[in-house]
Amino acid sequence: MENIDEIIIERQERQKQIEAFFGTLSKIAKQLCAYDWMFINELNHVDLIDIQKLLDKKDSQLIDFFFEKHFETNIELLKNRLIDSNTKRINILNEIFKGIELKLFSLVIPSIISQIEGITEEKTGRRFFSTQNNQTKLKQFADSKNIMYFDKLLTHPIDTIWEYSRKQNPNNPSRINRHDIIHGTSIDYGTKMNCYKYLSVLLFVSENLDRLNRK
Numbered sequence: 001m002e003n004i005d006e007i008i009i010e011r012q013e014r015q016k017q018i019e020a021f022f023g024t025l026s027k028i029a030k031q032l033c034a035y036d037w038m039f040i041n042e043l044n045h046v047d048l049i050d051i052q053k054l055l056d057k058k059d060s061q062l063i064d065f066f067f068e069k070h071f072e073t074n075i076e077l078l079k080n081r082l083i084d085s086n087t088k089r090i091n092i093l094n095e096i097f098k099g100i101e102l103k104l105f106s107l108v109i110p111s112i113i114s115q116i117e118g119i120t121e122e123k124t125g126r127r128f129f130s131t132q133n134n135q136t137k138l139k140q141f142a143d144s145k146n147i148m149y150f151d152k153l154l155t156h157p158i159d160t161i162w163e164y165s166r167k168q169n170p171n172n173p174s175r176i177n178r179h180d181i182i183h184g185t186s187i188d189y190g191t192k193m194n195c196y197k198y199l200s201v202l203l204f205v206s207e208n209l210d211r212l213n214r215k
Contacts, residue, residue, distance in 0.1 A: 022152070024052075029153040031055050035063050036164065036176055038157040039200040041207060042074055064193055071196040075100070078203060085206050086119060100199075106190030112198045113178055116205055123209045128158075128201070129165045129178045136161055145212055154208045157201065164201065 028051065029040055043051065047070070054063045071078065079097045083090050092115060099108035113129075120128040120138070130137040138158035147155055164178050173185040176194055180186035 026153040026156070028052060028055065030156040032063070033156045033160070033162055035060055036162070036197045037063070037067050037200050038197075039203040039208075040153075041203070042070070042078070067200070068193055068196060071199065078199070082203065082206055086115075089115060089119075100192075100195060103192065105192055105195045109189060109195055109198050110182060112195070112202050113182060116198070116202050119202070120205045120209065123205070128205055131161055131165055131167075134161070136165060142212060147212070151211060154212055157204050157208075 025040075025048070028048065032038070032040060032051070032055070040048075051063070051066060054066060075097070079093070083093050086093060092111065096108055096111050096115070099105075099111070117127045117129065120126065124138060124141045126137045126141055128138065136158050139160075142155045142158055163174060163176050166174075166177060168177065168179045168183070168185065170185075173180045175186055175189045175191070176197060177186065181189045
């Protein structure tokens with residue numbers, strides 16, 4: 001029969017393993033943000049192993065293809081989750097997914113951006129893409145919360161200014177930058193891949209901001 005010291009040591013080791021797992025998950029989530037993918041909730045254990053291998057190779061094209069397939073496979077599930085969480089926006093969301101089905105990506109992406117901003121402001125009082133003093137305004141929101149190790153992975157899309165939110169560079173318009181798209185500087189943003197990337201942001205704000213807001 002185990003004595004109390006053995007039980008404590010066993011539980012401490014188990015806790016270290018749990019924290020190490022979430023640390024790895026957090027690292028993966030942060031690395032994926034650099035490739036413009038913000039939502040990993042639906043990835044299973046096998047998916048995580050596969051994506052870690054691609055991250056180790058720093059192969060952006062294969063990472064994009066992995067998520068393109070992932071979103072195409074789960075598009076109905078993701079649509080239903082968004083609608084269930086945002087019932088008053090059901091008409092807009094249905095039109096967004098109808099546009100995706102019709103491959104009207106240049107029309108769909110600005111609509112997704114508007115919903116990202118609206119839903120984020122509802123949940124936090126701030127807009128997703130707003131920045132101040134070279135940091136996202138949402139970082140202040142996250143910093144005000146007591147974020148535990150198992151939720152740290154939820155902060156990465158908002159704790160850094162990624163390509164989505166950076167200031168415009170007039171000499172180098174971006175196909176993914178929100179400002180370049182909305183202000184008409186970018187004219188080649190309307191791709192399926194970019195659409196799924198923005199959909200990943202929409203899913204992040206729809207599902208994960210609530211989890212941070214409970215802290």
